[in-house]
Amino acid sequence: MGPEIIHHPLVRADGSATYSSSLFSVTAAVNGPIEVQRRDELPEEAAIEVNIRPSSGVGGPRERWLESVVSGVLRSVLLVHMNPRTLIQITLQVTKEPSLKLRRSVKDIAALPSLLHASFLAVADGGLPLATTMSASLVAVAETGETVLEPSEKELAKSRSAHAFSFNTHGDLLLDESAGEFDSQMWESVCQLAAKACADTVQRGEDEAMGNGAAEKLPWLRLELEDRAREGSAWRETT
Amino acid sequence: MPREADPSTNEQAFLLSALRENIRLDGRALDAYRPISLSFGEDYGTADVRIGKTRVRATISADVVTPFVDRKFDGVFTISTELSPMASPAFEVGRQDQTEILLSRILEKTVRRSGALDTESLCIVAGQKCFHIRADIHVMDHDGNLVDASCLALIAALLHFRRPDVEIKGEEVTVFSVREREPVKLAMQHQPFCVTTSCYEEGTILLHDATLLEEQCREGDVLISMNKFGEICQIAKYGGAPMDGLSILTCTNTVLERVKIFDQLVKDRIAEDEKRRDVGGLIAELSAENDR
Amino acid sequence: MATMTTLLPGEDVPSSQFPKSKKGTLTLGPGLRHVPPSTILATTAGSLQVDHKKSALWLEFENGRYQPAVGDLVIAQVHHTGSDHFFCSLTPHTPHALLGQLAFEGASKKTRPNLKSGDIVYGRITKASKWEDTELECINPSGKADGMGQLKEGMLFHVSHAFARRLMMGTDKSGHSKGAVVILEEMGEKIRFEVAVGRNGKVWINSSSVKETVMIGRLLTTADEEHWDVEQQKKAVKKALQDA
Numbered sequence: 001m002g003p004e005i006i007h008h009p010l011v012r013a014d015g016s017a018t019y020s021s022s023l024f025s026v027t028a029a030v031n032g033p034i035e036v037q038r039r040d041e042l043p044e045e046a047a048i049e050v051n052i053r054p055s056s057g058v059g060g061p062r063e064r065w066l067e068s069v070v071s072g073v074l075r076s077v078l079l080v081h082m083n084p085r086t087l088i089q090i091t092l093q094v095t096k097e098p099s100l101k102l103r104r105s106v107k108d109i110a111a112l113p114s115l116l117h118a119s120f121l122a123v124a125d126g127g128l129p130l131a132t133t134m135s136a137s138l139v140a141v142a143e144t145g146e147t148v149l150e151p152s153e154k155e156l157a158k159s160r161s162a163h164a165f166s167f168n169t170h171g172d173l174l175l176d177e178s179a180g181e182f183d184s185q186m187w188e189s190v191c192q193l194a195a196k197a198c199a200d201t202v203q204r205g206e207d208e209a210m211g212n213g214a215a216e217k218l219p220w221l222r223l224e225l226e227d228r229a230r231e232g233s234a235w236r237e238t239t
Numbered sequence: 240m241p242r243e244a245d246p247s248t249n250e251q252a253f254l255l256s257a258l259r260e261n262i263r264l265d266g267r268a269l270d271a272y273r274p275i276s277l278s279f280g281e282d283y284g285t286a287d288v289r290i291g292k293t294r295v296r297a298t299i300s301a302d303v304v305t306p307f308v309d310r311k312f313d314g315v316f317t318i319s320t321e322l323s324p325m326a327s328p329a330f331e332v333g334r335q336d337q338t339e340i341l342l343s344r345i346l347e348k349t350v351r352r353s354g355a356l357d358t359e360s361l362c363i364v365a366g367q368k369c370f371h372i373r374a375d376i377h378v379m380d381h382d383g384n385l386v387d388a389s390c391l392a393l394i395a396a397l398l399h400f401r402r403p404d405v406e407i408k409g410e411e412v413t414v415f416s417v418r419e420r421e422p423v424k425l426a427m428q429h430q431p432f433c434v435t436t437s438c439y440e441e442g443t444i445l446l447h448d449a450t451l452l453e454e455q456c457r458e459g460d461v462l463i464s465m466n467k468f469g470e471i472c473q474i475a476k477y478g479g480a481p482m483d484g485l486s487i488l489t490c491t492n493t494v495l496e497r498v499k500i501f502d503q504l505v506k507d508r509i510a511e512d513e514k515r516r517d518v519g520g521l522i523a524e525l526s527a528e529n530d531r
Numbered sequence: 532m533a534t535m536t537t538l539l540p541g542e543d544v545p546s547s548q549f550p551k552s553k554k555g556t557l558t559l560g561p562g563l564r565h566v567p568p569s570t571i572l573a574t575t576a577g578s579l580q581v582d583h584k585k586s587a588l589w590l591e592f593e594n595g596r597y598q599p600a601v602g603d604l605v606i607a608q609v610h611h612t613g614s615d616h617f618f619c620s621l622t623p624h625t626p627h628a629l630l631g632q633l634a635f636e637g638a639s640k641k642t643r644p645n646l647k648s649g650d651i652v653y654g655r656i657t658k659a660s661k662w663e664d665t666e667l668e669c670i671n672p673s674g675k676a677d678g679m680g681q682l683k684e685g686m687l688f689h690v691s692h693a694f695a696r697r698l699m700m701g702t703d704k705s706g707h708s709k710g711a712v713v714i715l716e717e718m719g720e721k722i723r724f725e726v727a728v729g730r731n732g733k734v735w736i737n738s739s740s741v742k743e744t745v746m747i748g749r750l751l752t753t754a755d756e757e758h759w760d761v762e763q764q765k766k767a768v769k770k771a772l773q774d775a
Contacts, residue, residue, distance in 0.1 A: 011292045011380050012327055014596045027379065029325040032596065034624040035241070051332050053323055055285075056300035056375050079564075079574060084661055086626075091325035093377055095296065096281065099417065124540060127562070127595025129574040132541030169541055202539065222539060225576040229537040232593035233578045234758065235697065235711040236535075244623035247608045248649035249735075253686040257741045264686075264745055328624045 002220035003117070007228055008125050013091075015126020017118055022152060023138075024114035025096030028122035033086035040087065045080040052092045052115065062108060070115050073166055073175050077120065079129040088128060090119050098153045105179035110156055112164040112177060113138045117221075124225060134174055135198040135221050136166035139190045141182060147190055149197055163187070165194035169202055242336075243329040243455070251456050258444050263453075265291075269446040270493055277395055277508045283422065284400030288392040290448060292382035297392035298375045299400040303414055306362065306369040314361020314369040318346050319376065320389065326381035338385065345386050345475060346376070349433050349464035350393055353472035360426035363405055368412055370402055372425065383451040386462060390433040395505045399512065400425055431472045432501040433464040434494040442482045445490065447497065461487065463494045467502040538573035538590060548579060552586035560589025561598065597622050597692040597731040599659040604679075604699070606687065606729030607667060609650045617646055619654075619667070621731045628665035630654060635669045636676035644681060651682045651735065653727045682727060685737030688748040692732040694755040699728050711761055714750050717768040722747075746771050 003021045010016035013029035020026075033046055040047045050071040052063040070092070078088065092115055098107065113136035120134055140151035140159035148155050156162060161180025168174055173195075178187065201221040246254075254264065261269060273291030280287065284299035306313060320343040322330040330336065350356070361370040374396065376389050401422035406413045437449040437457040449457060459479020464472040471491065476482070536548060546569070549557065559565060562577050573579075577590035599605070599621060607619035610627055618627040630652065632643045646652065658666035669679040690698075697710030708716065715726060724738035724747060734751055738744045750771060754764055 008594055009379075010294070010325070011382065013325060013380075015594055027325075029379075031324060031328045031624070034328055034596075035626050049332075051323060053321075053325075053377065056298050056373060058319065058321060082564075082574075082661065089324050089328060091323050093296075093323070093325060093379065095285070095298075099282070124576050125594050127575050127577075127592050129564070130540035131574075133539045133576075169539070225539050226537040229576050229578045229592065230535060231758075232693065233535065233580070233591045235760070241624060244608075244620065245649060247651045247687055248647070249651055249682065249685055250687050251649070252684070253741070253744070257745060260741055262741055262745055264748070266745070266749060 002218055005121060005220075005224050007121070007224070013122075013126075015122045015124070015128065017121035017125055018095075019114055019118035019121060020096065021114050021117075021150070023098050023156070024094060024111055026114050026118035027093045027095060028115075028118035029091045029093075030088065030119070030122045030126045030128065032088035032126065032128060033083040034089065036085060036087035041085050042080075044084050046078070046083040046086045046088050048074055048078065048080070049087060049089045050074070050092065050119070051090070053094065055094045055097055062104070066108060066111065066115060069112065069175065069177065070119060073116055073134070074119060074123070076174055077130055077132060077134050077168065078123065079131050082129040088123075090122065092118060098156070100153045100157050102153075102157055103179070106156060106159065106162045109162045109164045109177055109179045110138055112136065112175065113166070116166055116175070121224070125228070132168040132170065133202055133221070133225070134166055134168045135201040136164065136175065137194045137197040139163045139165070139194050139197075141180070141186060141190065145186070147193055149193055161186075163190050163194065165191060165198065167195055167198040169199075171195060171199065241329050241331060243327060243451075246452055246455050250452060254452065254456050255439060258439055258446070263446070265450070267448075269444070270497075272448040272497070273450075275391075275504065277391070277504060279395075279399050279508070279512045283417075284396050286392045286396035286399055288388050288395065290384055290388045290391075291450065292380055293384055293388050294378075294380040295385065295388040295392045296377045296379055297389070297396035298377070299396045300373050300375070301370050301400075301402040302373075303363065303368055303412075304371040306366060308366075311366040312362050313358040315371040316351055316356050316358055316361070316374075317371070318343065318351060318374045318393065320346060320378075321376075322378050322381075326378040330381075341477065342376070342385055342389060345433060345462055345464070345473070346389060346393060348473040348475070349390055349431050350397075353431050353464070354428055355394070355431055356397060357426040357428050361402075363412055364407065364410075372400075372402070381451065383449050383454045384435060386433055386435050387448065390431075390464070391501055391505070394430050394432060395508065397425055398427060398430070398505060398509055429466045429468070429470070430502055430505065431464050431466045432498045433462055434497045436461045436463070436490050436494070438480060438482060441480050442486055445486070447493070461490060463491055465491070465495060465498055467495075467499050469495050536579040537577070538579055539576050540573055542573050544571040544573070544579060544588065548581060548588070550581050550583040550586045550588060554586075556586070558585060558587035560587060561600075562590025562592060563588065591693075593693045594691065596625075599628065599656050599665045599731075601656055601659050603656045603659075603730040604728070605654060605656060605667065605731045606682065606727060606733040606735055607652055607654055607731075609646045609648055609652065611648055612646065617652075619652065621665070626664065628656075628667055630667050630669070634667075635680060636674065638670075646681060651687065653679045653682055653729065653735070655679065678727070682735050682737075685725065685735050686744050686748060688734045688736065688752055690732050690734055690752055690755040692730060694751075695728055695730055695732045695734065698734065698751075699730065708761070712754065712764065713761055714747070714754060714764050714768055717765060718747055718750070718772075721772055742775065746775060 006018040015030040018027045050067040116136040161182040163178045166175035276289045404420045462475040577592035617630040654667040654669045700710035727735040
């Protein structure tokens, strides 16, 4: 099953999206390009401000770290030079978290793909200039050394290490964050698995990839974005 | 620095001339609310309220802490309202603005100080351990009337929430997780709701559930909180055009009617949610056993 | 119409879709960018639209903030007055656009219009660049106002910028609305009113009665929010007129 996505759930924000995986639910809102405060102004680029708000409590160092990681990835996806001296403001509200007690570091890693997907979908909804399409995935390595793509809560709780990756459509690595114990060989195999999974979310429907059997996952990200694009000009068909 | 953009002179003038003819821009009657929807999350203690385009989400969480030294027999109950740019770019992170101060103050007065939540029931071992109930108000969309929406969401979430069960053996306290033992409801003493009345034309035109534009154009407002028995928890009027005693009195009567509707709405939704959760659940199992 | 091409951010426009151009130049609209030598990339998710006559192509997408472009008619709100410009806002929380105090019909140093903070004007964007302030005028190159200038009284309604664009598309030769919005036309048959549509998602309506203005405004905003098709719009207009 692909994740659940609601496009444009909010009215005020320029772009918004709600992304729910089996682990996390995140609502993202983006405003921009808007007026930037002098202290944050960049002469040649748009400034990106990311705010992450946990479902309960106020954000702490954990959220600040996640914010810096998310804004780093978005900076490489957004065409920031198209709107110099402006601000792109992204607010991420976490509304569901795993109920099992997870290790802090593992939980942070597990949150990243959901946060990234939500913000990317919101930015795309808001029509902000993007250089590329990106996707992210989470991989856990079990005690046995077995790799699990998009692990469940239980699998994550028992894992030896957890890895979050993000790739763009050209297969360039945008994000690599890991927690736990693993060796370089393990990392390589996990990375390959994640790259394949990310590519799957945006592959073209007609391609030979569809013929690879039922085990192939649906390119949900492509389907979602194309659906949206069609909805946006649905009025044309009625004329 | 950023603030909500002021409406144009044309909009302000038009809104007022429409109100003089008893017309609101969305076609409502003056005392009518926009459509209200209330839904609950998968987890206990999350309520999502939408009044028109305004959307507020309340989340309740609990953990075990040491009680305050001067209040050994009471648990701790805090309400946090932090507005984020998600609701409007006018809200800045880490800086309180007027809307936020007002919102948190009214919620504090309406819910916490009116004793809606029985804090004594949150005590586990006097002076040593108690529950800390934390309510987080997240405003997702701001199109006016944040106070009424937040208050409704908060009360609904409190009623929906279940705290972990505890067992006390002498000095030893065991807190059971949701998976180990069915969690328990919070002890609520009453359910207060807040209703904001906006006034125009020196108090001659009164209306409920103002949109953002209507809020920006109003001369003053009165916030009245009460429960369904008509017991007033607080009345707040921060500046604005003066109102005479009689209009406040008529206000309280219309507010009571509205509060009764809110109360019924929350009750109905809670009942629906419990029914939904119970499908094939514990109660079904028990009744099946009885049948045998 | 051929099947619609939808593009994802970063994907290139297939060269088979390029319109044939006599001059050998193409005009790129929103949502596309040119990467030399001859690649055209999408910058957001949208459906590709091609105008063969004007050899133009652009992406169509629904949401997002209005981005000023030269030639757009907009409704701007005066924020404050400078020594020789009015500082106007096109969308909230964006840097102000400049409107010259002499850029009105018949304006001279002695007869410049006296606009106050909060007043609204209908104008045309004359300069839009990422490096400089946006500028607008309420005057045609020929020196005529041509409907532009201050909008007095009436009411401003807010719609999405995509809907505002559809409202401004006008009708084709056979009288069909190109943007598939017929509310204004249908209403115009029964009621007299003035209307100005700004590309920045603002619609100004003025009529002799408050009730009628509210009715038209509400029909427009709900048609936008609920994506009414032409039939639904006609039905809603009929119903609104009956109820009135």
